[in-house]
Each structure stands twice: as structure tokens, then as C-alpha cells.
Amino acid sequence: xxNGEISHWxxxxxxxxxxxxxxxPRLTADTNADVCIVGAGLTGLWAAYHLKRLDPSLDxxxxxxETAGYGASGxxxxxxxxxxxxxxxxxxxTAGTREAGVRLQRRMLEAVDEVxxxxxxxxxxxxxxxxxxxxxxxxEAAMQRLRGRLAGDRSWGLRADEGxxxxxxxxxxxxxxxxxVGGLFYPVVGRVDPGGLVRGLAELVERLGVRxxxxxxVTEIESRVAGTAEGSVHAPVILRCTEGYSVDVASDxxxxxxxxxSIIITEPLPAEVWAEIGWGSRExxxxxxxxxxxxxxxxxxxxxxxxxxxxxxxxxxxxGAGGVDRATIAALTGxxxxxxxxxxxxxxxxxWSGVIGVTRDWCASVRFDRATGxxxxxxxxxxxxxxxxxxAKSLAEVVLGESDGDASLPWVGRQTRSWEPEPVRxxxxxxxxxxxxxxxxxxxxxxxxxxxxxxxxxxxxxxxxE
Numbered sequence: 001x002x003n004g005e006i007s008h009w010x011x012x013x014x015x016x017x018x019x020x021x022x023x024x025p026r027l028t029a030d031t032n033a034d035v036c037i038v039g040a041g042l043t044g045l046w047a048a049y050h051l052k053r054l055d056p057s058l059d060x061x062x063x064x065x066e067t068a069g070y071g072a073s074g075x076x077x078x079x080x081x082x083x084x085x086x087x088x089x090x091x092x093x094t095a096g097t098r099e100a101g102v103r104l105q106r107r108m109l110e111a112v113d114e115v116x117x118x119x120x121x122x123x124x125x126x127x128x129x130x131x132x133x134x135x136x137x138x139x140e141a142a143m144q145r146l147r148g149r150l151a152g153d154r155s156w157g158l159r160a161d162e163g164x165x166x167x168x169x170x171x172x173x174x175x176x177x178x179x180x181v182g183g184l185f186y187p188v189v190g191r192v193d194p195g196g197l198v199r200g201l202a203e204l205v206e207r208l209g210v211r212x213x214x215x216x217x218v219t220e221i222e223s224r225v226a227g228t229a230e231g232s233v234h235a236p237v238i239l240r241c242t243e244g245y246s247v248d249v250a251s252d253x254x255x256x257x258x259x260x261x262s263i264i265i266t267e268p269l270p271a272e273v274w275a276e277i278g279w280g281s282r283e284x285x286x287x288x289x290x291x292x293x294x295x296x297x298x299x300x301x302x303x304x305x306x307x308x309x310x311x312x313x314x315x316x317x318x319x320g321a322g323g324v325d326r327a328t329i330a331a332l333t334g335x336x337x338x339x340x341x342x343x344x345x346x347x348x349x350x351x352w353s354g355v356i357g358v359t360r361d362w363c364a365s366v367r368f369d370r371a372t373g374x375x376x377x378x379x380x381x382x383x384x385x386x387x388x389x390x391x392a393k394s395l396a397e398v399v400l401g402e403s404d405g406d407a408s409l410p411w412v413g414r415q416t417r418s419w420e421p422e423p424v425r426x427x428x429x430x431x432x433x434x435x436x437x438x439x440x441x442x443x444x445x446x447x448x449x450x451x452x453x454x455x456x457x458x459x460x461x462x463x464x465x466e
Contacts (some may be wrong), residue, residue, distance in 0.1 A: 001347070001348055001349060001350060001351060002349070002350040002351070002352075003323050003324055003329075003350075003351050003352070004017075004320075004321045004322040004323035004324070004351075004352055004353075005017065005321060005322070005350075005352065006069075006070060006074060006075060006321055006322055006352065007074055007075040007194070007195065007263070007322065007350075007352045007354070008263075008265050008304070008349070008350045008352065009074055009075070009078075009193055009194050009195030009196070010069060010070075010074045010075075010195045011350070012195065013195050013196075013199060015067060015069070015074070015195070015199075017066075017320075017321040019067070021067065021068070021214060024064075024067075024068075024212050024213065024214040025213060025214075026213060026214070026215045026216050026228075026230060027063060027213040027216040027228050027230060027231045027233070028230045028231055029230070029231045030231050030232050030233075030234065031061065031231065031232075031233055031234070032059075032233070032234050032235065033059045033060060033061040033211075033233055033234075033235040034058045034059045034060065034235060034236065034237065035048075035051060035058055035059070035060045035061070035235055035236075035237040035238075035239065035399070036060075036061050036062075036063065036226045036233040036235040036237070036238050036239070037060065037061070037062045037063070037239045037241055038062075038063050038218045038221060038226055038238070038239065038240045038241060038242055038249060039062070039063075039064065039071075039240065039241040039242040039243070039245070040062050040063075040064035040067075040068040040069070040202060040212055040214070041068075041069065041070075041071050041072065041073035041074075041198065041241065041242075041243060041388070042073040042197070042198060042201070042384065042385065042388035042389070042392075043073075043241035043243060043377050043378075043384075043388040043391065043392050044062055044064075044239070044241035044242075044392075045062070045068070045073075045198065045201045045202055045205055045392075046201070046388055046389045046392035046393070047239055047241055047377070047392040047395055047396055048060045048062055048205045048208075048210045049201065049204065049205050049208070049392075050392055050393045050395075050396035050397070051396045051399065051400070052205065052208040052209065052210060053208075054396060054397070054400055055400060056208070056209075059209075059211075060205075060209070060210045060211070061210070061211045061212075061213065061233050061235070062205075062210060062211070062212045062213070063213050063216045063218050063226060063228065063233060064212065064213065064214045064215075064216060065215075065216065065217040065218065065245075066214065066215070067214050067215070068198060068199060068202040068212060068214065069194070069195060069198035069199055069202070071242075071243065071244070071245050071318075071354060071355075072243060072244055072245075072354045072355060072356055072357075072384060073194060073197075073198045073384075073388070074194055074195050074198050074199075075194065075263070075322060075352060075353070075354035076194050076261075076354070076384065076385060077194075077263060077284075077294050077295070077296055077304060077306050078191055078192045078193060078194050078284075078296055078304075078385070079133070079189065079191070079284055079294065079296070079383075079385055080112050080115055080116070080128070080189065080190030080191065080192050080385050080386050081112070081133065081189050081190075081284075081383055081385065081386055082105070082108040082109040082111070082112050082186075082188055082189065082386060083108070083383045083386075084101075084104055084105055084108055084383070085363065085364040085379065085380040085381050085382075085383040085384070085387040085391075085411075086359075086361070086362055086363025086364055086379070086381060086411075087361070087362065087363060088101035088102075088104065088105060088156050089101065090361060090363050091104055091363060091410040091411060092410065094410050094411075094414055095410035100409075100410040101156060101410065102156055102157045103409070103410075104409050104410055104411070105156045105157050105158070106157055107390060107406065107409060108386060108387070108390060109158075109162065109188055111386050111389055111390045112130075112188055112189065112190050112386055114389070115190070115385075115386065115389050116128055116130065116190050119192070119197065119200075122200070122204050124196065124197060124200030124201065124204065125193075125196045125200055126192045126193045126194075126196035126197040126200055127191075127192065127193040127196060127298075127299050128190055128191065128192045128193075128197075129190065129191050129282060130187070130188075130189070130190050130191075131189060131190060131191035131281070131282045131283050131284050131296075132185060132186060132187040132188075132189050132281070132283045132284070133185070133186045133189040133283060133284040133285075133286065134166075134171065134174055134175060134183055134184075134185050134283045134284070134285050134286075135183050135184045135185075135186070135286050135287070135288055136171055136175075136177050136180045136182075136183040136285070136286070136287050136288065137180070137181050137182050137183055137287070137288040138177070138179040138180055138181065138287060138288075138289075138339075138444070139179075139181065139443050139444055139447060139448065140181060140447070140448065140449040141443045141448040141449055141450055141451050141452070142181075142287070142288035142289065142443065143181050143182045143183075143288070144449065144450065144451070145288055145451060146165070146182070146183065146184050146288050147165065149184070150163055150164075150165055150184055161187070162186065162187065162188050163184060163185070163186045164184065164185055165182065165183075165184055166182060166183045166184065166185055167182055168180055168181050168182050170183075171183045172278070173278075174278065174279070174281065174283060175277060175278050175279045175283065175285060176276065176277055176278045177285075177287075177339050177340070178338060178339055178340070178341055179338075179339070183288075185283075189284055191282065191284055191296055192385065193298075193299075194385070197385075216228045216230075217229065217248075218249050219248075219249075220249070221238055221240060221249055221251070221374070222238075223238075223372040223373055223374060224236055224237075224238065224372075224373050225238070226238050235373070236373050237373045237375065237399055238373055238374050238375070239368075239374075239375045239376065239377075239395065239399070240374070240375070240376040240378075241376070241377060241378075241392070242378075243256075243356075243357035243378050243379075243380065243384065243388075244256070244257075244258035244259070244318065244354075244355035244356050244357035244358070245258065245318055245355065245357075246357065246378065247316040247318065252418065253316065254418035254419045254420075254421070254425075255359065255360075255378075255416060255418055255419075256357045256358065256359050256378050256379055256416075256419075257312065257316050257357075257358055257419050257425065257429075258312075258313070258316055258317070258318050258355030258356070258357065258358075259308070259311055259312055259355060259356050259357075259358045259381075259382075259429070260308065260309065260310055260311055260312060260313065260319060260353055260354075260355050261306055261307070261308055261309070261353065261354060261355070261356055261382065262306060262307065262308070262309040262310075262324045262328045262329075262332065262351065262352070262353040263304060263305070263306035263332075263351065263352055263353070264304070264305060264306070264324075264329060264332045264333060264336070264348045264350070264351045265298070265302050265303070265304040265305075265348070265349055265350050265351075266302045266303045266304075266336075266343060266346055266347065266348055266349060267302065267346055267347045267348075267349045268300050268301045268302055269301050269302065269303065269343065269346055272342075273342045273343065273345075273346065274301065276342040277340050277342055277343075279297055282296075282297050284296050285297075287339070289440045290436035290437070290439045290440050290452075290455045290458070291307060291308055291433065291436045291437050291440055292307065293305055293306065293307040293332070293335050294306050294307070295336075302349070303336065303340065303343060305332055305335065305336045306332070307331070307332055307335065308433060309324065309325070309327075309328030309331060309332065309353070310325055310327070310328055311429055311430065311433045312425075312426060312429040312430065314422060314423070314426045315422060315426075318355050319353055319354070319355065322352040322353045322354055323352075323353070324351040324352060324353045328353075329348070329351050332351075333348055356380065356381060356382045356384065357378050357379050357380060357381070357384075358379065358381050359378070359379035359381075359416040360416050360417050360418065360419050360463055361416055361417070361463055362379075362381045362462070362463060363379060363381075363411070363414065363416065364377070364378065364379040364380050364381070364387055364391055364411045364414075365377070365378055365379050365411055365414040365415065365416055366391050366394045366395050366398070366409075366411050366412045366413075366414070367412070367413060367414070367415065368395065368398045368399055375395055375398070375399060376395075377391040377392055377394070377395045379416065390406065390409075391411065393406045394406040394407055394409050394411065394412050398412060428461060431458075431461060432458045432461045432462045433458070435454045435455065435457050435458030435461065436454075436455060436458045438452070438454045439451070439452035439453075439454040439455035439458065440452075442454065
């Protein structure tokens with residue numbers, strides 16, 4: 001079994017640690033630009049795309065420490081989801097009107113279509129389909145949470161055709177999940193190959209005239225300059241798009257922390273396994289546990305499943321090329337086999353991990369200071385594939401002086417408070433996930449019909465309750 005090597009998505013394209021595109025040289029001398037973007041993940045690439053679409057005359061440079069897609073953008077589970085990156089009530093409170101949260105939710109739904117349209121029109125090889133998302137409850141307490149979630153979605157503007165409750169039998173008609181008691185289905189969700197998306201997007205912005213320098217680690221960001229060991233980019237606008245990998249370059253490193261998420265993927269599974277599981281429509285799959293898992297079926301007939309595992313490294317470590325500890329691999333494998341017993345006879349082919357960016361209130365933020373020329377977009381809390389597109393659009397519009405459109409979404413201008421210093425931060429994050437894990441164990445063991453008190457305590461510790 002491969003372990004690390006960035007991800008299955010990147011390895012399948014020949015991209016591994018230490019190997020970059022030879023056509024993308026390091027920055028080896030000082031240069032000038034109109035906009036310098038730090039980070040060639042989805043946020044940085046989409047920011048470059050939107051800037052060039054809005055003003056094709058702009059000279060845009062991207063600096064990337066490793067290779068385009070090295071971070072979470074090339075390691076995620078491929079969910080093009082309309083989930084808002086944070087709490088809709090918090091965004092509404094920031095803006096002072098409930099309508100702001102409703103508008104953000106509607107824009108996230110529209111953004112799924114927009115990204116799928118760009119992938120199609122630009123012929124990006126990302127294996128993109130509108131798959132939908134099936135969320136499954138395996139006990140009554142989880143099902144009650146899902147009903148509450150659906151009611152909340154309705155109150156924030158999702159229509160009946162954008163999310164519906166399913167019985168256990170209706171779940172089984174889609175995917176036969178052992179122990180399922182019911183679920184929800186959201187049709188407005190897309191499935192992508194993350195490696196294909198991020199590499200295709202990098203090639204797209206290069207065709208638009210954007211310069212990408214890989215193997216060019218930024219060591220400092222100051223007003224109108226981003227410096228590397230061998231050269232600096234001088235630009236009136238410097239945008240930090242490093243998300244969970246911000247610890248080395250952020251001016252306030254406690255505004256965002258990297259939370260780890262790990263993934264395993266099976267070998268290609270034979271027809272008899274799929275006959276037992278079903279899953280004929282290629283829906284994305286997740287469960288309603290507190291420490292939830294998420295999965296997709298790949299085009300070459302594998303199952304990918306991910307979850308939090310070891311959630312946080314002391315001092316905001318990011319884990320390099322993505323090796324996964326044995327306990328996390330065993331836990332994810334056990335979850336896979338419990339839900340899909342037919343997979344127990346088949347090998348796990350690859351495991352990897354990456355980090356998501358989490359702010360203290362778990363809500364995304366887009367900021368730009370015109371006086372210093374410094375800007376950022378961050379804090380997607382695991383919902384970054386769609387959020388990166390829309391947040392980058394907000395950021396680009398703000399940079400170019402627009403005040404309406406996506407520049408007016410309620411994440412623009414938000415400043416989140418700092419996380420606690422170490423070791424309080426490490427202890428708090430691990431305590432939170434232990435409470436969530438115990439809540440799952442308790443609900444499953446007791447066949448509970450109500451959510452465990454430990455989950456409520458964990459949410460309060462995390463700051464998920466307002």
C-alpha cells in the first residue's frame with residue numbers, strides 16, 4: 001500500500017513529492033507584477049482566473065512552495081458541494097441581516113453549476129459529473145439530526161428539489177449501506193477528480209497569461225512584496241491563498257489552524273462487489289456521525305473513504321507529503337468494512353492525508369486592505385472545492401474595487417479571533433474530537449434516539465455553538 005506521496009489523484013498523474021512541472025521554473029530573480037498570489041492551490045488559481053477574466057490586462061504571478069495542487073487542493077475527496085463554509089447564522093449576524101446568509105447559500109448552490117460549466121467549457125480533465133450526495137444515518141439519533149439539518153436548509157432557502165429525506169428502503173435503492181435507517185439526498189452536488197481539476201486549472205490560467213513559479217517558497221509577505229530565497233515579486237497587490245498551509249507565512253499564525261483529514265482508497269473492485277453494494281448512480285456518500293466519514297466511487301471502480309483520524313499536530317504542523325498513521329488507516333478501513341462488508345475481501349491501495357484551514361469560529365473569511373495591498377481568503381473548514389471558487393471571486397472583485405456582486409457576500413471583511421496558544425490549542429482540539437468520538441460510540445452502542453450530551457459539549461468547546 002502506498003502511504004502519502006501527496007495523494008492517489010496526484011500520483012496517478014505522475015506528480016509526487018520533489019517532482020514538479022519543468023515548464024514552471026523557480027523564481028530566481030526579482031520581478032514586478034500587478035498582482036502576486038501566494039499559493040497555487042484552488043484559491044490562488046481561481047483568484048488568478050477571476051482577475052484575468054475581469055481585467056485581462058493584469059500581470060499576475062503565482063508563487064508556489066511545492067507544485068500546483070500539492071496541498072489540500074490535490075488531496076481532497078472531490079466534493080463540489082454547496083455547503084456553506086461555516087454557520088449561516090454567523091454570516092448573517094456579521095452582515096446584520098438574515099438575507100445575507102440566504103444569499104450566500106444561494107450563491108454556493110449556483111457556484112456548483114458555474115464550476116461544472118467552466119470544467120466543461122475549458123475541457124478540463126477532472127472526471128466531473130453532477131452526482132448528488134447521499135447522507136446516511138445508521139442510528140435514530142443521527143436520523144433526528146438529519147431531519148433537523150433538512151429543516152434548517154429549508155429555512156435558509158434550499159428548495160424541496162435541492163434536498164429531501166429518504167427512508168431506509170430508499171437509501172438502499174441508491175446504496176446498500178449496512179445498518180442504514182434513513183438519510184438525505186442532495187442532488188445539487190458535483191463529483192470531481194481533484195488532481196485533474198487543480199492541474200487543469202493551472203494550465204488554464206497559464207493560457208490566460210498568468211506566470212506560475214513552482215518550488216518557490218515564500219519566506220515573507222510584506223506590503224507590496226512577497227519574498228523567496230532567490231528573488232522577490234514586487235506588486236501593489238499581494239494575495240495570500242495558502243489556507244491550512246499558512247503557518248509559515250501568515251502575519252498572525254493563530255487566525256487559522258491546519259486540521260488533518262485522512263483518506264484511504266481501495267483497489268479497483270470487481271463487478272460482484274458492486275452488485276452487492278449497488279451505488280449505480282455514482283453519488284457522493286457521507287454518514288451522519290459526529291466524526292463523520294465521506295466517500296466517493298471513482299471512475300476506475302474504487303471506493304475512497306476519508307475522515308478526521310489524528311486531527312491536529314502540535315504547533316500547527318501540516319504533515320508534509322501526507323503519510324497516515326496505522327491507527328487512522330485501521331479506523332478508516334474498519335468504517336469502510338462496517339458499512340460495505342463486501343469490501344473486506346479487497347485491499348486498500350493507497351492512503352494519504354492533508355490539512356484543512358479552520359478559523360476559530362469555523363467560518364470563512366475574505367479580506368483585502370487597500371492601504372497595504374494585502375489580501376487573503378481562508379477558513380473553508382473542509383468545504384473548500386466550491387468555496388475556493390466563490391471566495392476567490394469575492395476577493396478578485398474586492399481587489400478591483402467592486403462593491404456589489406460577490407464582493408458584498410458576508411464573508412468579505414470578516415476578521416476572526418485567534419485560536420488559543422499552545423498547548424491549550426492542541427489539548428482543546430483533541431478533547432473536542434474525543435468527545436465527538438465518544439458521542440458516536442455511545443449513540444451506536446445504546447441505539448440512542450437523541451444526540452449524546454458529549455457531542456453538545458464538543459460543539460461548545462469547538463466554538464460551533466453561537
